[in-house]
Amino acid sequence: MTKTNVMRLLEQADIPFRTAEYEYDESDLSGNHAADVIGMPREQVFKTLVTRAGKGGIYVFCIPVCDELDLKKAAKACGEKSIEMLHVKELLNVTGYIRGGCSPIGMKKKFPTFIDETAILFDEIAVSAGMRGEQVILAPDALAGYIGAELTELTI
Numbered sequence: 001m002t003k004t005n006v007m008r009l010l011e012q013a014d015i016p017f018r019t020a021e022y023e024y025d026e027s028d029l030s031g032n033h034a035a036d037v038i039g040m041p042r043e044q045v046f047k048t049l050v051t052r053a054g055k056g057g058i059y060v061f062c063i064p065v066c067d068e069l070d071l072k073k074a075a076k077a078c079g080e081k082s083i084e085m086l087h088v089k090e091l092l093n094v095t096g097y098i099r100g101g102c103s104p105i106g107m108k109k110k111f112p113t114f115i116d117e118t119a120i121l122f123d124e125i126a127v128s129a130g131m132r133g134e135q136v137i138l139a140p141d142a143l144a145g146y147i148g149a150e151l152t153e154l155t156i
Helices: 005-012 032-038 071-077 088-095 117-121 140-147
Strands: 018-021 046-053 058-064 083-085 113-116 125-128 134-138 150-152
Touching (some): 046 088, 046 125, 071 083, 113 117, 117 140, 117 150, 125 140, 134 140, 140 150
Parallel strands (some): 113 150
Antiparallel strands (some): 018 134, 046 083, 125 134
């Protein structure tokens, strides 16, 4: 297993976590494959989505891999009229991460971040460890506290 920057940041912050490694599947961009392979319910494995508001603001959303982001709920959560998904070509430049390995932890800048409220139903959730094929599993309240995220309703 490769130690990622995400893992280093969590260790420095004394946030307990464990890791899960899996074979990344380019054909499954939803994240369902990751959940299935690491043996966690899809509702407990969260994908990180990056959006841009009409005025150019960047917002980050973490939702279960089995769900879809409701752009209206997401826009409301961040106080914007509308938001759209960040184009995949911009992802690396904006966040420092590539698609399939985007983590809410350790982005180039600290963007307003929102986690779907269902996260609190679980003792732990998984998010990307910052590279394809690596997940960190940690308490949702520890994650939200560390990245300054707000828990709110985000899915369709």
